[in-house]
Amino acid sequence: MEKSKIDEILVSLGFGFPESKNDNIAFEETFEKYQFEADANKIDSEKILKSLKPKKKVTNIDYHRRTVLAAEIVYKLHKENTLGHLKLQKLIYLCQHSAQMDLYTNFLKQAMGPYDNRLMRSLDKQFKVNQWFQFSGGEYLKYQPLSKIGGHREWYEKYFSNQLSEIDFIIEKFRITKTKRVELIATVFACWKEIIEEKQLFNNEILIKKFYNWHPDKSKFSKQEIIDIIEWMKNEGFYPKIDLASS
Structure with a gap:
């Protein structure tokens, strides 16, 4: 498949990156009000990993x-x-x-x-x-x-x-x-x-x-x-x- 076709598919799925001035403007308008509110210091990776462990089947x-x-x-x-x-x-x-x-x-x-x-x-x-x-x-x-x-x-x-x-x-x-x-x-x-x-x-x-x-x-x-x-x-x-x- 040609690269341009792949790019079109990615863009249609929302995975494309802005490549032109208009793309940049659209990107900035989309995310200008987005705020990352998570506190990285409070993320407990151990707790997350434990929660992902498969539960033991009860016998x-x-x-x-x-x-x-x-x-x-x-x-x-x-x-x-x-x-x-x-x-x-x-x-x-x-x-x-x-x-x-x-x-x-x-x-x-x-x-x-x-x-x-x-x-x-x-x-x-x-x-x-x-x-x-x-x-x-x-x-x-x-x-x-x-x-x-x-x-x-x-x-x-x-x-x-x-x-x-x-x-x-x-x-x-x-x-x-x-x-x-x-x-x-x-x-x-x-x-x-x-x-x-x-x-x-x-x-x-x-x-x-x-x-x-x-x-x-x-x-x-x-x-x-x-x-x-x-x-x-x-x-x-x-x-x-x-x-x-x-x-």
């Missing part, structure tokens, strides 16, 4: 792993009257992120902290299908053991062999802790994690601000309660760590 094993983890928590705590849907979710969240597990969940910013509503429905169903537990919200002990209780354990030790100590630590640490306190800890943990991921300078004031911005319902916690939890988490060494695998 039945992924669903089974999270069910087995939840079953272990309930297995250890079903005789405690503090265990219900909300506390179970918070313990799953804390296990997943404190031990940096590759676990399929979708925790969203809800009034009660990080919460995955679909996960909860799935767990109730799978517990019953496997005859491990029956959830009874109106009972004093909300998770009633069924005929095959403990049937998850061989899978649990297989799936989480490298995280057994971290999971046991969390289960025992919060064994009798009331739901409201676990909600507070999980939300502070999530806000702390955001600060790390956003590479912000960390201090208590920034963390407290993030906490209150999480949801209007968080106003039920006083500033002193949040500060006390932050100090407790620091003393216990129980806070988000940098995930070297994804950094």
